[in-house]
Each structure stands twice: as C-alpha cells, then as structure tokens.
Amino acid sequence: MSVWIYILVMAAVTYLIRMLPFTLIRGKVRSRFFRSLLYYIPYAVLAAMTFPSIFYSTGNTVTAVVGTAVALLLAWYRMPLIVVALAAAGAAFVTGFFV
Amino acid sequence: MNRIRSFKRGAADGFPICLGYLSVSFGIGLLAMKAGMTVVQAVILSLTNLTSAGQAAGIGIIAAGGTLLETALTQFVINLRYALMGLSLSQKLDKSFGTPQRLLVSYGITDEVFGVSSAFEGKLRPEYMYGMILVATAGWVGGTLLGALAGEALPASVTNALGIMLYGMFIAIIIPAAKKDHKVFCVILIAVGFSLLFHYAMPFITSGFAVIICALLAAVAGAVLFPVPDEEKDPETEEGVL
Incomplete structure (x- = not known):
C-alpha cells in the first residue's frame, strides 16, 4: 500500500481531533466543575507528559536526572522557557562526559 | 499594527518551541528514512501531522505494513489529548476568532503550542497563534528535513542531550504556575x-x-x-x- 495513503489517514485523523472541539465549542463553559477541570488540565497534561519520560529523554538516566534538576531549579526562579530548556540540555551534555 | 505586534509576539514565543522541535524532528527524519520512506514523504508527513508521538507510532506501522484501521486508531488514541487541549484553548480565545481562524489554528495545536499559549496571560488573538504556529512548524519540518538528509551528522552526545529540551520547557511552564x-x-x-x-x-x-x-x-x-x-x-x- 502506498505510503501516501498512510500519511493521508494519519493527517486526517489528527486534524479532526484538533479541529472539532476547538471549532465547535463556542460558548463560555458555565459549569463550575467543568471550568475547574479546564483550568487544571494543561498543568496535568504537561506534568504527566514530562514525568517519567524526561528521565529517558537523553538516553542516559544520570545525565537526564542532572538536566531535570537544573530545569527545576531555573524554573523555580522563573527563568524564560528557552533558558531553562537550553540549560537542561547543556547540563545533560556536560554530565555526559563524566558518566 | 496591533495585529503585526501580536504576530511578532507569537513568533517570539514560538522560537523556543522551534528550537526544541529541531532536535525531536531530526530524530523523526532519521526514523522515517530507516522505515524506507523518501525525504519528500518524511517532510510531508511532518508538515501534515505536526505531532511527535503520533508520527513515531505511524512510521512504525508503515514500516511493519500495518492496516489503515490500526493507523487511524493509533493516531486517535495517541492524539486524543489534542481534543482536550483544543477544548481548553477554546475558552481563552479573543473575539476576533471566527470559524476560518479556528479552522486554521486547529492545525497547530501541539503539546508545546498549547503549553505556551495556555500560559499566555490574557485572551489569545489569531495573529498571535499564527506567528507561534508558523515558527514552530518551521522548526518541526526543517528538523525533519535535516534529519532525513544529514543522517547522523551530529554526534550522539549532542543529539542525546538535546532530547531533554522539550521537557525542560514543560517544566519551565508548570513550575512557576505551581509556585503561584x-x-x-x-x-x-x-x-x-x-x-x-x-x-x-x-x-x-x-x-x-x-x-x-x-x-x-x-x-x-x-x-x-x-x-x-x-x-x-x-x-x-x-x-x-x-
């Protein structure tokens, strides 16, 4: 089967998932429970995506843990996104020479 | 002028996403080539899907010659989180968001775009989203192209370390919010x-x-x-x- 058909199916499914709720939900959500849910979802999604995946993101658990610690520390002091991201990568890279 | 300012602000906020995407999509490019796809197919895959986990799984299915039903179901399950993100974002849209703007911006709802735009203080304007999505997509597609073309040009020590960047960004989003x-x-x-x-x-x-x-x-x-x-x-x- 042509690779293009796979790509088309993947793109169509992915676009519909993104488009339907974003386009169809117009009104303000009034339910307090649902508003609370939507308030917490971004943080819950990002937290669940980050842990434990971050520990396997560099191919070595030690370098990843060091990078994670640096990211947590800099994020605590409200450094910009790119600073936190690059410092985490830099810390993981440097640690790589010692493990 | 306001529109241009929004666009520029979005592009600037999208820049870290772009950098983070470069390393991840580099890996996607490599993966696609290993699965026997052409450079053009790898690039079009990234341009039309814009999703790391979904594409990685899809490439695996293509390589294994899986069915289209399996392909569709896998994408549905892995990418269902975008429905939640879209729903959440729909609550903080500026009034200038009509149906055409929503149809366009839907394309670019990724974990990172969602993370950065949901942390944005205030309502989201279409131009802000266009700027961010354009810059982020450029990183995603460009990285795929580089990965597919250059193979393992960068030493593994560098590409491995870059793998942590996206998660570092997530941490930079959730920790200040948790502190507050x-x-x-x-x-x-x-x-x-x-x-x-x-x-x-x-x-x-x-x-x-x-x-x-x-x-x-x-x-x-x-x-x-x-x-x-x-x-x-x-x-x-x-x-x-x-």
Missing part, C-alpha cells in the same frame, strides 16, 4: 504520581493513552477538591492583551 497557585501544585503532584504508576506498574498501556488518563484523573481530582472560584468579572468584557 498551591492547588495547581497539588494537581501536578497527582498527575505525576499517576503517570509514574502507569509507566512502571502498567507498562502495557501506551504512553499517549496513559497521558490522557493521568491528566483526566488529576484534573478531576483538582476540580472536585479545589474548584475554581466563580467568575468575578464578565468574560465578555475582557479584552485581549495582544
């Missing part, structure tokens, strides 16, 4: 707890599906334990900052 609001901190701890449980105790649940379950459980717990206060101001009169 202790309820958010609790929800994050619950989400991480479930995520660790799923990963180590129930490894048969795919990661995309695990993220959906963990996030919903944690957000429901948050909504039940610490409901947000009733709206103090009329959202209709709230103007977008940008």
Whole structure:
C-alpha cells in the first residue's frame, strides 16, 4: 500500500481531533466543575507528559536526572522557557562526559 | 499594527518551541528514512501531522505494513489529548476568532503550542497563534528535513542531550504556575504520581493513552477538591492583551 495513503489517514485523523472541539465549542463553559477541570488540565497534561519520560529523554538516566534538576531549579526562579530548556540540555551534555 | 505586534509576539514565543522541535524532528527524519520512506514523504508527513508521538507510532506501522484501521486508531488514541487541549484553548480565545481562524489554528495545536499559549496571560488573538504556529512548524519540518538528509551528522552526545529540551520547557511552564497557585501544585503532584504508576506498574498501556488518563484523573481530582472560584468579572468584557 502506498505510503501516501498512510500519511493521508494519519493527517486526517489528527486534524479532526484538533479541529472539532476547538471549532465547535463556542460558548463560555458555565459549569463550575467543568471550568475547574479546564483550568487544571494543561498543568496535568504537561506534568504527566514530562514525568517519567524526561528521565529517558537523553538516553542516559544520570545525565537526564542532572538536566531535570537544573530545569527545576531555573524554573523555580522563573527563568524564560528557552533558558531553562537550553540549560537542561547543556547540563545533560556536560554530565555526559563524566558518566 | 496591533495585529503585526501580536504576530511578532507569537513568533517570539514560538522560537523556543522551534528550537526544541529541531532536535525531536531530526530524530523523526532519521526514523522515517530507516522505515524506507523518501525525504519528500518524511517532510510531508511532518508538515501534515505536526505531532511527535503520533508520527513515531505511524512510521512504525508503515514500516511493519500495518492496516489503515490500526493507523487511524493509533493516531486517535495517541492524539486524543489534542481534543482536550483544543477544548481548553477554546475558552481563552479573543473575539476576533471566527470559524476560518479556528479552522486554521486547529492545525497547530501541539503539546508545546498549547503549553505556551495556555500560559499566555490574557485572551489569545489569531495573529498571535499564527506567528507561534508558523515558527514552530518551521522548526518541526526543517528538523525533519535535516534529519532525513544529514543522517547522523551530529554526534550522539549532542543529539542525546538535546532530547531533554522539550521537557525542560514543560517544566519551565508548570513550575512557576505551581509556585503561584498551591492547588495547581497539588494537581501536578497527582498527575505525576499517576503517570509514574502507569509507566512502571502498567507498562502495557501506551504512553499517549496513559497521558490522557493521568491528566483526566488529576484534573478531576483538582476540580472536585479545589474548584475554581466563580467568575468575578464578565468574560465578555475582557479584552485581549495582544
């Protein structure tokens, strides 16, 4: 089967998932429970995506843990996104020479 | 002028996403070539899908010659989180968002675009989203092209270390929010707890599906334990900052 058909199916499914709720939900959500849910979802999604995946993101658990610690520390002091991201990568890279 | 300013602000906020995407999509490019795809196919795949986990799984299915039904179901499960993100973002859109703008911006709802735009203070304008999505997509597609073309040009020590960047960005988004609001901190701890449980105790649940379950459980717990206060101001009169 042509690779293009796979790509088309993947793109169509992915676009519909993104488009339907974003386009169809117009009104303000009034339910307090649902508003609370939507308030917490971004943080819950990002937290669940980050842990434990971050520990396997560099191919070595030690370098990843060091990078994670640096990211947590800099994020605590409200450094910009790119600073936190690059410092985490830099810390993981440097640690790589010692493990 | 306001529109241009919004666009520029979006592009600037999209820049870290772009850099982070370069390293991840580099890997996607490599993966696609190993699966026997052409450079053009790899680039079009990234341009039309714009999703790391979904594409990686899809490439695996293509390489294994799986069915289209399996392809569609896998994408559905792995990418279902975008439906939640779209729903969440739909609540903070500026009034200038009509149907055409929504149809366009839908294309670019990724984890990172969602993370950065949901952390944005104020209403989201279409131009802000266009700028961010354009810059992020350039990184995603450009990285795929580089990965497909250059093979393993960069030493593994560099590409490995770059793998942590996206997660570093996530941390930079959630930690300041947790510091400001202790309820958010609790929800994050619950989400991480479930995520660790799923990963180590129930490894048969795919990661995309695990993220959906963990996030919903944690957000429901948050909504039940610490409901947000009733709206103090009329959202209709709230103007977008940008």
